[in-house]
Amino acid sequence: MLTGCQLHAHLCSLGESTRLSSGAKSTALSTKAVPVKVMYVVGARPNFMKVAPVIAAAERWNADPRSPIQFERLLVHTGQHYDELLSAVFFRQLGLPQPDEYLGVGSGSHAQQTARLLETLEPVMCRHEPDVVLVPGDVNSTCAGALAAAKLNVPVAHLEAGLRSGDHSMPEEINRIVADHVSDLLFTTCADGDANLLREGIAPDKIVNVGNTMIDSLVQLRSSAQATVAATRALMRVEDGALVLVTLHRPSNVDDPEQLLRLLGELREVAEELPVVFPMHLRTRDRLAGLHAEGSTSHPRLHLVEPLGYIEFVGLMMAASVVVTDSGGVQEETTYLGVPCITLRTTTERPITVACGTNKLVDPYASAGILSAVHEAVEMGHTVPAPVLPLWDGHAGDRVIDALARWVSRREG
Numbered sequence: 001m002l003t004g005c006q007l008h009a010h011l012c013s014l015g016e017s018t019r020l021s022s023g024a025k026s027t028a029l030s031t032k033a034v035p036v037k038v039m040y041v042v043g044a045r046p047n048f049m050k051v052a053p054v055i056a057a058a059e060r061w062n063a064d065p066r067s068p069i070q071f072e073r074l075l076v077h078t079g080q081h082y083d084e085l086l087s088a089v090f091f092r093q094l095g096l097p098q099p100d101e102y103l104g105v106g107s108g109s110h111a112q113q114t115a116r117l118l119e120t121l122e123p124v125m126c127r128h129e130p131d132v133v134l135v136p137g138d139v140n141s142t143c144a145g146a147l148a149a150a151k152l153n154v155p156v157a158h159l160e161a162g163l164r165s166g167d168h169s170m171p172e173e174i175n176r177i178v179a180d181h182v183s184d185l186l187f188t189t190c191a192d193g194d195a196n197l198l199r200e201g202i203a204p205d206k207i208v209n210v211g212n213t214m215i216d217s218l219v220q221l222r223s224s225a226q227a228t229v230a231a232t233r234a235l236m237r238v239e240d241g242a243l244v245l246v247t248l249h250r251p252s253n254v255d256d257p258e259q260l261l262r263l264l265g266e267l268r269e270v271a272e273e274l275p276v277v278f279p280m281h282l283r284t285r286d287r288l289a290g291l292h293a294e295g296s297t298s299h300p301r302l303h304l305v306e307p308l309g310y311i312e313f314v315g316l317m318m319a320a321s322v323v324v325t326d327s328g329g330v331q332e333e334t335t336y337l338g339v340p341c342i343t344l345r346t347t348t349e350r351p352i353t354v355a356c357g358t359n360k361l362v363d364p365y366a367s368a369g370i371l372s373a374v375h376e377a378v379e380m381g382h383t384v385p386a387p388v389l390p391l392w393d394g395h396a397g398d399r400v401i402d403a404l405a406r407w408v409s410r411r412e413g
Contacts, residue, residue: 036408037072039130039149041121043080043105043141045090046214046329049310050136050159052094053216053397061401069405073097074128078117078141079104089309094217101128110140110171117144125152132157132404135179136213138328138349143175150182159213159400161186162193163328163349170250172328173349185407187400189332190352190389210399211391214329215336218314219394225314232312233319236303238275242321242378249281250326253344253364257291260284263344266370267324271301274378277316279308322377324370331359338386340377344370356387 038058040051058071077087077099091098101124105116121144125133133149135142136159149156158179165173180186180197188194189212197207233240246267254260267276280288288304308316314333317323322340323330328350334341335353344364353359362373391399 033068033070034408034412035070035072036132036404037074037128037130038404039074039076039125039128039133041076041078041133041135041141041145042099043078043117044137044139045087046327047136047139047141048087048090048094048096049217049329050213051134052096053213053220054134054159054400055096055397057397057401060398061405067405069408071401071404074101074130075099076101076103076121076124076145078121078144079106080113080117080139080141093221093310114140114144117141118148121145121148122152125149125154130154131408132185134159136160138163138172138176138179140171140175143178146179146182155184156182157185157187157404158183159187160189160193162188162195162197162207164196165347165349167347169252176349185403187403189392189396192352208399208403209391210403211393211396212332212336212389213396213400214332215392216394216397217310218333218336221311221314222318225311226318228312228315229319232308232315236277236305238277238303239301242274243316243319244270244274244276244374244378245316245320245323246276246278247281247323247325247327247330248278248344249283250345253326254281254284254287257287259364260287261291262367263364263370264288266367268299268302269371270374271299274321275301275303277303277305279305279313281307321381322374324374326364334358335387336389336392340380342370342373342377352389356389358387 040055042048042051055073058073061067062070075097079102103120105113105120107113108116117140125148132155133145134157135145146156146158161180161183163176167173180202184206186197186202186207187210188197188207191209194207194209198204248254248263253263267278270276317333317339318337320339322342323334324342324344325331326344331341331343331348331350331353335356335358338358341359343359343361345361346363348354348361354361360373362369
């Protein structure tokens with residue numbers, strides 16, 4: 001029986017498939033390690049931090065001569081984030097290999113971008129015939145990668161599965177749900193994710209709690225990040241002492257001109273007391289460029305800067321008195337570090353960060369609430385100890401590869 005990829009290849013005259021059936025593979029390779037081709041589909045900044053530890057773990061696995069399986073890497077960069085400051089610098093700092101395929105889908109509406117992703121990913125999957133497609137996170141590349149593979153009958157593994165905010169107005173929530181429900185293997189970061197998937201009817205044998213691979217990257221580069229703080233401050237002319245670090249990019253916070261200008265006004269008020277460093281996501285920068293915002297952005301201690309490299313950003317996060325964000329990943333990183341975090345959203349897919357006491361949800365439309373939360377966090381200081389969360393220990397990537405190997409062995413058997 002032809003797989004979806006093989007049928008597509010036949011219809012498109014792409015050549016005869018070279019994929020071995022699982023039975024033939026077991027017979028032909030019974031005396032040596034079984035090769036398993038893993039296609040990693042990444043496209044946006046958060047994906048890179050999540051997948052780098054898995055790729056490194058696969059290399060360590062392959063280096064062991066006793067390994068019955070050899071993982072072949074195929075790294076596909078969709079180009080959803082294509083700017084140097086959101087892509088190439090992260091590859092360098094995280095030690096990621098150069099992509100085997102770069103698709104260059106670029107930006108656009110969610111529908112346009114997802115459609116281009118599906119259209120470009122399908123022939124890549126058919127040409128390379130992966131044994132499994134691994135998709136991290138919750139961006140459009142995640143959803144499209146999972147969908148394209150599932151429609152071609154290629155197994156899907158979702159890294160960071162099971163997160164739910166309950167807010168279907170967020171595109172990321174739709175991406176998470178779709179990816180989870182077409183996946184064959186779901187790697188969760190915490191017990192909350194397990195519970196969400198079980199409640200939605202996902203079979204328990206598909207779910208593996210591996211911990212948080214984003215924390216792996218943080219653990220690996222924490223010392224390097226700490227060493228950059230003084231130079232980063234000097235470059236931005238940010239005085240020594242307490243500072244507030246800000247990241248905002250959600251459509252609900254930056255796409256409405258009135259809301260974006262209001263938030264900038266509040267940051268100016270914060271800057272009256274403490275320096276504010278705001279590395280602007282390209283989306284936010286583009287929105288701001290279309291506004292007459294000089295009055296809202298001009299303050300000697302409100303530093304609107306270009307996106308930072310991963311190491312430099314983590315360094316400032318570690319130095320911050322409080323972080324103001326709407327990012328999911330930043331909520332996790334600040335929790336691991338024990339840095340107070342204010343999340344300008346009314347829901348979060350990472351409730352564990354709120355339960356730990358490091359993260360506080362604040363309605364972004366409640367001006368007094370934002371300023372009050374910043375003051376409270378600064379006055380309290382880092383009095384909330386960094387929590388020790390199960391499996392957030394820097395070894396999640398190894399657990400992903402171990403689980404993949406067990407899954408392959410069951411299928412081969």
